[in-house]
Amino acid sequence: MKAGWLWFLQRVTAALIVIILYSHIFRVHYVELGQPILFAGVALRLKDLLILLTDSSLLLLALFHGLNGVRAVLLDYEFFTKHEKRISWSLLIIGIIFFFGGVKGLWAFLIIK
Amino acid sequence: MVTFKIERFDPDVDKAPYFKTYEVMAEKEMSVLEALFYIVENLDGSLAFRYSCRGAVCGSCAMRINGKNRLACQTLIKTLRAKTITVSALPHLPVIKDLVVDMDHFFAKYEKVKPYLINPSPAPAKERTQSVKERARIDEMINCILCGACYSACTVAATDPQFLGPAALTKAYRFLADSRDAARGERLKLVDGEHGALRCHTLFNCAEACPKYIVPTYSIQKLKGGLYGKQS
Amino acid sequence: MLNNLKKESILACQSGVGMWAFLLHRLTGLALIFYLLMHIMVISTSLRGPHAFNQLLAVLTSQPFIIADLGLLAAVLFHGLNGIRILFFDLGVGIRIQKIIFWAVIAAAALIWGVTLYLTLPFIMGK
Numbered sequence: 001m002k003a004g005w006l007w008f009l010q011r012v013t014a015a016l017i018v019i020i021l022y023s024h025i026f027r028v029h030y031v032e033l034g035q036p037i038l039f040a041g042v043a044l045r046l047k048d049l050l051i052l053l054t055d056s057s058l059l060l061l062a063l064f065h066g067l068n069g070v071r072a073v074l075l076d077y078e079f080f081t082k083h084e085k086r087i088s089w090s091l092l093i094i095g096i097i098f099f100f101g102g103v104k105g106l107w108a109f110l111i112i113k
Numbered sequence: 114m115v116t117f118k119i120e121r122f123d124p125d126v127d128k129a130p131y132f133k134t135y136e137v138m139a140e141k142e143m144s145v146l147e148a149l150f151y152i153v154e155n156l157d158g159s160l161a162f163r164y165s166c167r168g169a170v171c172g173s174c175a176m177r178i179n180g181k182n183r184l185a186c187q188t189l190i191k192t193l194r195a196k197t198i199t200v201s202a203l204p205h206l207p208v209i210k211d212l213v214v215d216m217d218h219f220f221a222k223y224e225k226v227k228p229y230l231i232n233p234s235p236a237p238a239k240e241r242t243q244s245v246k247e248r249a250r251i252d253e254m255i256n257c258i259l260c261g262a263c264y265s266a267c268t269v270a271a272t273d274p275q276f277l278g279p280a281a282l283t284k285a286y287r288f289l290a291d292s293r294d295a296a297r298g299e300r301l302k303l304v305d306g307e308h309g310a311l312r313c314h315t316l317f318n319c320a321e322a323c324p325k326y327i328v329p330t331y332s333i334q335k336l337k338g339g340l341y342g343k344q345s
Numbered sequence: 346m347l348n349n350l351k352k353e354s355i356l357a358c359q360s361g362v363g364m365w366a367f368l369l370h371r372l373t374g375l376a377l378i379f380y381l382l383m384h385i386m387v388i389s390t391s392l393r394g395p396h397a398f399n400q401l402l403a404v405l406t407s408q409p410f411i412i413a414d415l416g417l418l419a420a421v422l423f424h425g426l427n428g429i430r431i432l433f434f435d436l437g438v439g440i441r442i443q444k445i446i447f448w449a450v451i452a453a454a455a456l457i458w459g460v461t462l463y464l465t466l467p468f469i470m471g472k
Contacts, residue, residue, distance in 0.1 A: 003307040004340055011435055014428050022425065025418075030461075034468050037402045039395035059385070066378030073371060075307060076272050076314075084307075098385050105389030112394055122351070130351055181359055204353045266359040268367070315434050317363030317443055331440045338437060 006068055013065040020058045043109040052106065059102045067091040115139040115190055117148060119160065120201035122208050130201075130208070133157070139190050145200065146174055146185035149212075162212040169324060172260030176212050177201045182262035182322040203265035219261050222277050226285040226303050231296035247292040254287035254332055256325040263319035263329055275308035279319035279329035282310055286332035289339060301339050310336040362447045370427050373420040380417060411469055418461055422454040 035041075046052045074080040074087055115137050122130035135156050137148045146164055153160050165171040167186045174185040178200050179193050190198065206214035232241070263279040264270055270278040277285075285304050288294045304310040310333050319329040358364060387405065390398050404410070430446050433439045439446050 003309075003311055004305065007311045007337075008341065011432060015432060018425050018429060021421070025421070030464075033464055037406060039391065039398045042391070042398075062381055066374070066381050069374050070378055073375065076269060076312070078272065078274055081273065081275065098382060101389055102385040105385065105391050108389075108391040112391065202351075204358065205350070207350050268358045268364070271353075271358065314367055315363065315431060315443075316358075316367040317361055318359045321359035321361040321363070328441060330434070330443075334434055334437055334440055337435065 006071070010065060010068050010072070013061045013068075017058070017061050017065055020054055021062065024055070024058060039109065046106060046109045052110075055106060056103060059106075060099055063095045063099055063102075067095045115148070116197045117152065118197060118199045119152070119211070120199075121160070121211050122202070123210050124208060132199075141191070143190050144186055145178055145183075145188045145190060145193075145198065148190060148198075149185060149200075160212075161210040170258060172258035175203055175260035175262045175265070175324070177204060177265075182266050184260060184262070184324045187324055203261060205265055205271040206261070214261075214265075216261055218274070219259075219264050219278070219280065222281040223259065223284065225277065226281045226288075227296070227300070228281075228284045228288070230288065230291065230294055231299070232293060233295065241293040243292055250290045250292075251287050253327055254283050254290070256327055257283060257287075258325060260324065262322040262324060263327075266318040266322035268316055268318060269312055269314055273308060273312060276312050277304065277309055279313075279333065282313070282336060283327065283329040283332040285310075286336050289336065297339075301336070304336050305340055310340065313337075362444050366427055366430070366447050366450075369423055370431075373424040376420050377424055380420075408469060408471065411465060415458070415462060415465065419454070419458055422457055423450070426450040426454050 032041075046055070068091075071087060071091055075084060080087060117135045117137050118132045119135060120130050121127070121133050135152050137151050137156075139148065146167060149160065149162055149164075162176070162185070163173045164186065165173040169184050169187040172184070175182060176185055177183075178185065178188055179195060179198055182203060185200075200212065202208050202212045203214050206216070206219070209215050257280060259280060261280065263283075267276075267279055270276045282304060285300055289297060289300045294300075313330070313333045315330055315334070317328075317330055320327070323329065356364075387401065390401050427447075427450050430439075430443075430450050433446065434443070
């Protein structure tokens, strides 16, 4: 049933990403269209706990959705089916590294003055 | 005169497939299959192809005609609206000779989904009856003639040899949705897993190909729902 | 014994709009995961302080990158909206009108993209 869980989570994350990502893009790039993106501005925006949390969850959701998508693409091909375990673990590790890297990057805006 | 470009390939002799051109005296209402008969009788007796019923019932003569998988018997030359008609074997299947493909994988997967009624309860004296409404749910899927046009058109089946494919999955749903069948759990287990129903990416190539206008994707989506406990 | 599979591209399959939707979805998906990883790395220059971050972002908001961003937006719009199309199918909705839904997706994406192009044009033309 592992296939079932991954398939289901791919759908759930897709639905959430569509909502969160589109509002993220709108907020960051349309509302302040043409404004330079500056460290101080981002820091101010992330001070809002709600935004910090949605950005962090978007990071998690998008990484899962994207890397699980890569897994699905690879397993479409006979060549990669043989290496399913290795592929799954590699993608999981990439996901963990980039998630914590990304969270660290977001926190930096609040800590570094 | 209609020009037929036909793909020839005898794996025992030829290194690679090649196209051979034939000029066919096409009559009104002539089907592609009849043109193939004309070629065998008048031009080249060595051309190999499968056929049986000539009436779009047996599913033997599925082949690739002008870029689409079709039944040769069902396809009239005039509806193709082309001076040149290109005919080749169903793509992504091993060629036995010319237009004859090896359907072993197709039928192996078909057998995997147990394409027969499973109901351990003793049969009633006359027959297991269905209401009109119950039967209507499987009307579409029952039209399948197992020609392999959908399976050959399915990109996922072409790249992932373990994928069950549209025809087998449609058959699986045909019995799952049958009010007389009693093996729901078993059937769902057969289409579960990494290479079962969930591997379908809803490309609709199968629906484009089906000469009986079945939409296998509908059945497959119903199976996916069934895997998550949705009654259907 | 019999192993004479002809070499055939996956495009040898019937190519109705469903096939193109799938191919585009897959290509944009792969492009977007690549972008996401880049995006995370770019934002993480915050760890090197405001100066490094501002300097990098000044480069990334220059003209060539704005044009590239429009390509990115097209990918995001198609992948997202076609994703909704796929979600509908998974809910059992609209399977038999998939072509109409595909063109609706294209129309919606083109509309939003066009409006955005209009809004960003002044910045592309230089300012």
